[in-house]
Structure formats: structure tokens, C-alpha cells
Amino acid sequence: MSILNIGSLNLDIVYRVSCLPLAGETVKALNKSIYLGGKGLNQSVAIAMAGGDVKHFGVISSDDEWIISKLLKCGVDCNFISKTQQADTGQAIIFVAENGDNSIVLLSGANHFLKESELEAALDEFSNSDWLLTQNETNAAEYGIELARNRGLSIAYSAAPFDLQKLLPILPKIDLLSVNEIEYEQLIAAIGDIHCLPKNQALLITKGASGAEYIKDDARINVDAYAANAVDTTGAGDTFLGYFLAMLDVGKEIEDCMKFASIAAGLQVMKQGASNSIPSIEQVKIHFEG
Ligand code: RIB
Secondary structure, three states, X not given: OOEEEEOOOEEEEEEEOOOOOOOOOOOOOOEEEEEXXXXXXXXXXXXXXXXXXXXXXXXXXXXXXXXXXXXXXXXXEEEEEEEEOOOOOEEEEEEEOOOOOEEEEEXXXXXXXXXXXXXXXXXXXXXXXXXXXXXXXXXXXXXXXXXXXXXXXEEEEEOOOOOHHHHHHHHHHOOEEEEEXXXXXXXXXXXXXXXXXXXXXXXXXXXXXXXXXXXXXXXXEEEOOOOOOOOOOOOHHHHHHHHHHHHHHOOXXXXXHHXXXXXXXXXXXXXXXXXXXXXXXXXXXXXXXX
16 A cells, blocks of 8 residues: 655754743744754655655755655655745744744745646556545645545545644545644534544544544544653654554554554654654664564
8 A cells, every 4th residue: 555645845944942932032042953844744754764655745946856865765755746946845944942842933835836737647646545645734635635535545634734724624534634632622622522523534633742542433542652851842743643654554453553653753752853853663663562
């Protein structure tokens, strides 16, 4: 099985600060670093590092060809990544505090230049045994979900950055929905009750230091967070979802998918940066106890 990820590709410009600035406050940066990020890119890297077969569909600036070389080295298939001269590669300005918390400002850039015709052509290479994964950082999520659903692919949606008005119309088309705790509460407040979620829809709730929960119909599976000294939590949720999907794709039981994902996310937050901190499956297996 393959996973087609219609996803954002960003340059993360990270400023390390003592405390996140409040409105109207100026704080000094301790240092600045640039990493590869974007929820889409992080998730593709996590799937590839877990040993999964992932093909990334996205757009970068023609000036940033080097991003493709980096992704290829991680094992991500980049045949569906195109280049544009009309926009810069997406950017995320990220403040990371000493306790690992972050604030992110996004500039969509080339992530809003995905072409529907190219997406249709890409989807011709996938079948109903494959997954579509997408998030809310490109212009093509809704269209991609519609097309993929018509072709029988299973749909995984990471509802981030969270936009309830965008999520509600596509909710019935999603097989696996990934949200964090706050997003989960907003979703339940909008639909009234967890039982109002579409039947057979799986829900993955990441809860940071409190672990994660998988809910499907009456089944609930919880996993603890992997004990970690968090240096930078940017991309932890992406790592969790990418690992979870890759493990699901190779037929692991849900409980094991959750354990693998939790360890991967726990190791990822111990280093600074998003995609560059995602551990390999060999590193994760060392910490996995069946
Ligand atoms: O989820 C983390 C990601 O969000 C960062 O890598 C940043 O690019 C933003 O998209």
C-alpha cells in the first residue's frame, strides 16, 4: 500500500527565546536556526523514517530544489513535488521557549499553488488499497479528499491549523481524523456529541505530555506519552500521525501503532527542529517492548 500525502512544504525559521512573547511585548532571541518543516513535509518524513511508502504532492519555489534532495535522502518519493516561480516556498516563523512550547506564524507561499489537474493525474497512480493523507496548509485538501474518496482511497486528515468551518463539510468523508485535545473539544462542541461522528470513523487525539487516544465507535485505546525531556515540541503531532499511519499500513494492531507513534514523537521532541528530529524505525524499535 502507498500513502499519497497532499502536503505543505515549509522552511521553518526558528527563534529560540526564554519565554514566548505576549501581545505588545518584545523579547530577545537567543539564537536562530532554519529547518525543513511544514505539517505535510514532517508527516511524509515520519512515514518514510518508519519504513512506509509515501509519495508527497506539493509545491516549492523554483529556487529551492535542494529541498527535494533532502527529502529523497529521507526516503520520501518526490515525483509529485513541482516548482513554481510565482511564489516563495512556504515559511513558518517559529518561537520556541525554554520549556519546549512554541508559537508559529505561517506564510503559505507556494503551498497555495497546488494544481487540480496535476492532482488528478497523480491520483491515477493510486487505488482503493491506498491512503490519502492531507492537512489544512495547502489549497488542495478539500479537492484532494473529494477526488481520492471517489477513487476509493482511505482518507486521513490532520485538521491543522484547525478551521472548524472547513472541517465540518469534509468530516463525513474522512476515515481517520487527527486532532489535538483543544481541537477535539471544539469539534465536539460543534457537533454536540462524540456519537455524532460518522460511523466507522477513527479519531486520533494527541494530548502532548498526556499521551494520545484512539477512538473508533465504542473502542478507545490510550497510550502514555513516551517520557521525554522536551527541547522543542514542533512537529511532534506530525511525527505521531506519520508513524501511526505507516504502522497501520504494514498491518500492526492499533495498540502497537499507538506505541510506535508515541515513542517516535517522544524521541522527536528531545532535539531541536521539526523534520530533522524525526527518529528512524531502528531508533524507535530500541525503545519498543512488544
Ligand atoms: O506542525 C509543525 C509545523 O507547523 C512546522 O514544521 C511548521 O512548518 C508548521 O507548518
